[in-house]
Amino acid sequence: MMGTNSKIPVAMETEDEVQEPAQLSDDTATCIVSVKGLKENWQKWSSEQQEYQKNNPFSHDSRLSVLVPQRGQYDYGRPPQGSRTEQRGKDAHKHISREVQELCEVIRNIGEPPDTIVTGSRNTGNVTSVTFGKLFEHYVTISNKLVGILLRARKQGLVEFEGEMLWQRKDDHVVITLVQ
Structure with missing residues (x-):
């Protein structure tokens, strides 16, 4: 008062x-x-x-x-056009796309032709592969979200690997192939 x-x-x-x-x-x-x-x-x-x-x-x-x-309509489950929520979603999509591209670049840099990993012989193929263990060792300093980004890249058809989920140490031998 x-x-x-x-x-x-x-x-x-x-x-x-x-x-x-x-x-x-x-x-x-x-x-x-x-x-x-x-x-x-x-x-x-x-x-x-x-x-x-x-x-x-x-x-x-x-x-x-x-x-x-x-359900089934285009707008179902989507934020209103022009809203801040829509913009945040677009920004997140761009960020994840950059991380997927970075993952593919790391696989290109450290990967080898797939026959080299399995049999030890050289193949001059167009495909590059790397084991999950080796990728994890190189990628761990870049991002702590490797498995999620791998799943996203597989959903986009950029990489292939066996199994639904990859676990550190248990799946270190799983071959991840970059599809080009």
């Missing part, structure tokens, strides 16, 4: 007599303009929030103004 000595300029208005800001002191006019601006900003935010809640499928507002996408 404010002390008794502090004075706040207040403009007294009645229906008959409304003072214009020019008639008030500068401090009082600033106070009225600031409060009016705050009120307008609050109303604007309130209106935007109400409109957002009408479009929010999880809102308890039963007057949805937009149809909620159904």
Whole structure:
């Protein structure tokens, strides 16, 4: 609570007599303009929030103004276009794509033709392979997400390996082949 000595300029208005800001002191006019601006900003935010809640499928507002996408439609399970959520998803996709490309480059650099790994003989083929153990030893200093990136690269058809999941030490002998 404010002390008794502090004075706040207040403009007294009645229906008959409304003072214009020019008639008030500068401090009082600033106070009225600031409060009016705050009120307008609050109303604007309130209106935007109400409109957002009408479009929010999880809102308890039963007057949805937009149809909620159904399973199988293009928009189902996707963020609204132009939203920050959509932008974060796009940024994450770009980041993961860069990591997959980096993984493929590491395999090209440390890998050998697949026959060399299995039989010890040289093959001048177009394909490069590396064991999971060797890849893990080289890649561990680059990223701690090697297995997840390998799964993503396999989903994109860039690498092939046996099994669903690769485990350190248990699957060190598994051959990972870079598909070119």
